[in-house]
Amino acid sequence: MRDTLYRLSLQGLRPLERADWPAPPEKAKLCQDKGQTEEDCHNYIKVLLSYEQKLFACGTNAFSPICSWREIESLSLVSEWVSGVASCPHNPHSNVTAIFANSGEYFAGTPTDFTSSDTAICRSHGASPRKSVMLRTTQYDSNWLNEPQFVGSFEDEHFIYFVFREIAVEYLNYGKAIYSRIARVCKNDSGGHLVMKDNWSTFLKARLKCPVPGDLPFYYDEVQSVEYLSQEKILVAVFTTPTNSIAGSAVCIYNMSDIHMAFEGPYKVQESRMSTWEPRSPSHLAREHFKCNSDTRYHQSIEYRNYHLMYESIQPISGEPVYKATLKRFTHVTVDVTDTKNVAKQLVVFVATQNDEIMKLAILPRYEGACLVETWRLKNGKEGFNINTMQFVKASMSIYIGSDNGVLRIGSERCSRYKSRSSCVGAVDPHCGWDDARELCVKASTHLQDSYFIQSTASCPTVNTPVDGGWSSWLDWEQCMQDDTPYAAYSDDKPDMCMCRKRRCDNPRPANGGQNCQGASIAVTNCTVHGGWSAWSGWSECSASCGIAVKSRRRSCTSPEPKFGGRVCVGLDVKDMYCSNLPPCPDPALAPVDGSWSPWNAWSPCTGTGCGVGAGIRERRRVCGSPAPKHGGADCDGPRSERQSCDLRPCELRKATAWSPWVQIPSNTSDGSYMEKRFKFLCKAPTPEQIRLSLAREEERYCNARGTCSSTPPEEDSAWEPWGPWEACSAACGGGQQARRRRCRNTSCEGPADMLRACNTHACVGVLVCLASVIFCQRRGSLPWNRQPRVPSSPHYITAKQNSYVTVPLKEVPRKAKRQPSFSGIGNTSGILLSKSNNLSNANHNNPLTTPKLYPKAIANEYDSMGTLRRHSNQPNNKTNLDIEEDKFY
Known part of the structure; x- marks a missing residue:
């Protein structure tokens, strides 16, 4: 994983959050200037640990390692940046193991320099509330670490343990060999004295053996992966043979009591490089110091510098591997502890191989061996899956696999594939059992107390039990040649091809008289189809009713239609023929000509006696002269003129x-x-x-x-005569006046004799x-x-x-x-x-x-x-x- 952090849902692996974390451009440029490839000059996430609702992530950061504390529910929210030196390797190809102790201190086994030549086990402050001294193994001292490759770490009581493989310093007098080691340090180690003050004072290591007993014992010397079960005090590890030998792998299980006993035994000491390695027992004070009981560094500072390698090796519980495989190389291991019908706390071990296979093993009681339950083959097209990490999660009963291409979730059981009682019980799968009431193979976790539930996991199935064959998954589609079409059939043309896919009857293979797989082992589709002509259609009507005319018929390349690179049909798809016995056509000059209308003239002006919208009428005309009817041709059809309403001047309001x-x-x-x-x-x-x-x-x-x-x-006053008539108006329009008069009969009368009024206003x-x-x-x-x-x-x-x-x-x-x-x-x-x-x-x-x-x-x-x-x-x-x-x- 590089340049990005993802948070996914546990069940469906649905993306919940993405946080981009690329290396800065200037760091990437400097990385390439120092001779590294562009592919390696990214930020590869090498450490990802959780502690108290916080996430601690470290990346190579283009060979400039850096770490960050983030909110576990909000990856983009960074609360603190920390230097990644001695916490994370510079090189993305280097191995690293890291762990947070219960106290919050950070322990890591990692290369600490640009060239990965200085590898150390370090302790830093981490998330601890108290300020602890930063310690590491002594630099460039092969008696401490000699080119180690770390595979795991875990915490137990007062100690932090590291599992790794390294060049065996005790074998250098005889040649070069790689041994598997387990080392431990005290969590409360406060460092050495004087020149050793920044180094561990409680560092010890012992050889971790996975032998095959015999007159000349054989050892699987290179540990590849471990998982520690803290409740059971069990360490499960997978080993392989060296890369230059025949491939072989084994699973060995160790008890923590045996590991403690080895660290309490004598030490292996070499007085000089030319002398042999001999056992030596330290003083009581030194032994107490290595048990983390008291601080005796001032008295024993010279003595404990010589004690690093334990004399006794650590053997597996049963003295030998619980499972061995030839021609396979195991790479990762993860373990589930489950209850079964007859065995409490039975181990189920999942082992990943270099060939992208997952093997499910049921460990027998008292660790006397293991039964192979099933094998899953992982495929990512034609490329390898390249498993980087693998972890079993009890909450979802699934195995989560991280690879270069993504994350994969696989359920730990497949009970439904067993169709009979014998196959279900005989599979010895701790996760499955037979339900007699429903006659189904069901999950064991919900039926352990049922009387009708049958399960057998105490021993491996007998090898002579008939095993019916089962199909593997289909392989990818690929081209294949059709039958009866050799290359020479079409000279230089390619042969007819199809798309084919295959499957094998090996999941499982039929054994001991079991039935073969039912069905086809190969599927074929999209085969080349060459085109073929359909039958000719009937002749069409003649193209004319007189004179010279032709008729035709057709066919199509649809019987069959060419598909998937097939050839098209060769030949004509239309045939024409002259029509015979047609009468001669009449003289075109005397042929009837039907009349046709000329374009409409422009509309006439709008006329009418009214006013307003739609009160007028306008008209346009056309003539039947384009062309005019001739030789008995039909006259034009339709009116010669048309009218429509139009708008006159607006009406007065x-x-x-x-x-x-x-x-x-x-x-x-x-x-x-x-x-x-x-x-x-x-x-x-x-x-x-x-x-x-x-x-x-x-x-x-x-x-x-x-x-x-x-x-x-x-009523008029009797002194006055009646009013006379009104005179003519002084103006015909625009406002005039008119008057009328009366006479007084007496010498004096009250009131006016004249009266005026307006008129023609x-x-x-x-x-x-x-x-x-x-x-x-x-x-x-x-x-x-x-x-x-x-x-x-x-x-x-x-x-x-x-x-x-x-x-x-x-x-x-x-x-x-x-x-x-x-x-x-x-x-x-x-x-x-x-x-x-x-x-x-x-x-x-x-x-x-x-x-x-x-x-x-x-x-x-x-x-x-x-x-x-x-x-x-x-x-x-x-x-x-x-x-x-x-x-x-x-």
Whole structure:
């Protein structure tokens, strides 16, 4: 594993977290500058240990080892960085073993330099709460360590043990040999004295033997992997023969009591390089010191420097391996301890081989031997699986295997593959047994107390029991040649090929009269298929009904269709033939020509008498002349013209206003009576930019001095003659006046003799006048009004923007203060609300209360065209006319 840390689920190996941890680019460049390959200059994770919910990880970091403390549930969260020197090797190909003691101190067996020439067993502070002295084995002293290859470490009571293989220093007088060792140090070792103060003072090692007894014993000398069972005090180890000899492997099991006994025996000492190795017993104080009982380093510092190798070797429990295999090399071992029907705490050993096989062994009681239960073959395509580590996990009853390509989980039992009682019980699998009630081979862990559960694990099965053959897994697909198609069949062409895969009847092989495997041993698919023609179809119709014509028939290369490199069909897939006995075709010049329409003309202008959307009609036409019908050809089909509705000018919008307030008409009556009028206007707008306003209706009423009004005029005073008829209006449009008169029969009559009224107030043709729907007139004495400039162009044209000036004449008429008209709200600062056609003047100086009177526009000598009052030269000097700047209309 390099450059990355993964956290996976235990059951499904589902990725839970990924933490990238590559070597820095500058470290990788420096690594290559020192002569290492690009492949080795990465960060290879060599140490991965957990301690109290923390994860301790160390990597080579491009030959600059570094370690980190991380949260075990959050790998990306690094709480501390630690130097990896003496904790992790520089070279990714070096072996290392490491362990945290219960006290938190970190022990490691690893190379400590760039070239991996200085290998040591070291202790560092690690996670210990107390500051411990960093110790190591003596540098470059072959009596301590001589090119060791570490395979494992474990803790037991007061000691930390290391298992490794090294060049045997005691055999150097006879040649070079590799021995397996187990070394131990005290956890409380405080180091030597003086020059030895940074070195171990309790380091001891002994030879670990795995012999085959005989007159000339044979030893499996090279330990490859170990697993320590702390509850059982058992050490399980796998050994192999040297690499330059015939391949062979063995499993040996050791008791910790035998290991302790060897370390309490005599030591093997050599006085000089030319002398032999002899046994020697140390003093009592030295022996107590090596038992971690007391600190005697000041008294024994010279003595314990000579004691490193134990004289007695450590033998396996039964004196020999529990299992041996020839022509195989074991690489890893892991162990499960399980209860069976007849044996408590039986060992199940899983051994990995160099050929990517996993062997399951059931260890017999009293370690008298082992039975091979089954063998699993791991394949990763055509490449080897290359197992790097292997561990059994009791929680999931599975074996987890780490390789260069990933992580693999394998269940520890396959009870369902045993179909009969004899095969299930005879397999001697501690994880399986026969359920007589259901007649199935089931897991043993949940049925041990059942009376109908049958299991036998006390002895290996007899070799003469018939064994039925079982198929291995299918091999990968590969090309194979079809039968009866030799290479010479198609000269230089390749032969016809298929895709084939095979399987073997060796899982297990039939033995002792057992049945052979049922089914085919080879599967074939995707064979080459050459194309073949289908039958010819029937002849088609002739291409013409007269003159020269042809007919055809077809076939296809589909019988069969070429597949998987097969040849296509050779030959024509279409055949043509002339049609015979067809009549000659007539002269083309006399042939009937059907008429065809010309393109449509453009649409005509939109016409109509109305207005608005869809009120008009437009038309377009076409002619039957492209071409015209000839020689009896058919006329064109369809209409020659078509019409559709279109949009005319927008219709005028008309809207009538509400009745205006009643407006008092000035009068000269002496009894205080008066007349009021109100108006309703019609606003027309052909377009939003042009607005026209006209008088739609007019009403009048007569009011007496008490304010009571009626639509009928009051009875005339008997002194007056009846009113005369109204005279003609002074103007035909745009606002005029008309008068009527009466005569007084007596010498004096109360009231006016003349009466005036407005007439023809509608706008003249071509003159547009529109007032705001509401006009607010400011009384005299309030804030001044600003006179607006006259609108350009015609004085009667009004744009969409509201005009502040209208042509409405005003004249002051005094009235009595008895009654305030319903339309007025006259006060010191209050305004009067009028309709669009009325203005209000309050410039009467004789009476503070005034009533506006509407006069026709025709009286031009008193009012200007802008609708503002002129000053009269005949007015009294003490009277002030309305200020032109104070007249403003909204």
